[in-house]
Amino acid sequence: EAQVTQNPRYLITVTGKKLTVTCSQNMNHEYMSWYRQDPGLGLRQIYYSMNVEVTDKGDVPEGYKVSRKEKRNFPLILESPSPNQTSLYFCASSSSGQMASGYGYTFGSGTRLTVV
Amino acid sequence: SQQGEEDPQALSIQEGENATMNCSYKTSINNLQWYRQNSGRGLVHLILIRSNEREKHSGRLRVTLDTSKKSSSLLITASRAADTASYFCATDAGGDMRFGAGTRLTVKP
Secondary structure, three states: OOOEEEEOOEEEEOOOOOEEEEEEEOOOOOEEEEEEEEOOOEEEEEEEEEEOOEEEEOOOOOOOEEOOOOOOEOOEEEOOOOHHHOEEEEEEEEOHHHHHHOOOOEEOOOEEEEEO | OOOOEEEOOEEEEEOOOOEEEEEEOOOOOOEEEEEEEOOOOOEEEEEEEEOOOOEEEEOOEEEEEEOOOOEEEEEEOOOOHHHOEEEEEEEEOOOOEEEOOOEEEEEEO
């Protein structure tokens, strides 16, 4: 089944403890992206990647890191999490061919992160 | 910053009625997409309309795009209780995609 898989689904952590949220897609998509969703603010882009070894900042990159060493994986790293990073996080992927054919982005199921 | 802004923020209708949601954006785009999100779940792609298209249909969904006004609308006809969800427009300007804050649709049985 074609999908974007995020792990974990839920995570409670303490301030300052480094964590990684994994994202993997099995559709050979070039493009991957991370978003955070907060009430009243919709989805805001954190980082995106057009292809392997190519990453760019989105609207809210502060406090986050990403890497794209292989096509299928795009982990989100919080080096020193803070309470304002408590949010619902989504990973998404697409290919230019998918966009051209009108199918848009495929989203993961989300990771609910709480930083205390 | 957000690119798309949906209007209204919330909409409540009776089953069988039509629901119309609007989206405005600020910059030139390659395409505009609409997504649906059930509470706390991942977003599901509904429909994509390219900048050179004016209208598109998919089942009970009808999307229009007016690039001169930088606006789009999503019409759901003959709504069902199962259509209750949040709906987001997203604009693709090449390289990244920006979402609005969404419209919360409630369809009462």
